[in-house]
Amino acid sequence: MTRKMTITLEDEILTNLDEFALKNGKKKTQIIREALTNYLNISSKDDKKKQWEEENKEAINSYNKMVDEDGLILKHSRMF
Numbered sequence: 001m002t003r004k005m006t007i008t009l010e011d012e013i014l015t016n017l018d019e020f021a022l023k024n025g026k027k028k029t030q031i032i033r034e035a036l037t038n039y040l041n042i043s044s045k046d047d048k049k050k051q052w053e054e055e056n057k058e059a060i061n062s063y064n065k066m067v068d069e070d071g072l073i074l075k076h077s078r079m080f
Contacts, residue, residue: 007032 009017021028053060072078 017028021031
């Protein structure tokens with residue numbers, strides 16, 4: 001299902017959108033839809049990352065403490 005909406009954009013953005021649409025043979029609505037989808041997916045990934053970090057905070061802190069005290073695992077096998 002699709003619904004109509006009205007948005008207001010600066011002249012420069014609209015000019016860039018017009019040029020991009022013409023150059024790529026796409027409709028402006030398609031470009032805006034793709035841009036919003038990408039933006040929302042990125043935001044969702046950031047939220048998921050923050051949630052994962054919070055859920056695993058104890059394990060991360062424990063591992064970091066171990067590295068601080070004992071160094072990296074297999075540090076003797078490193079070539080550099």
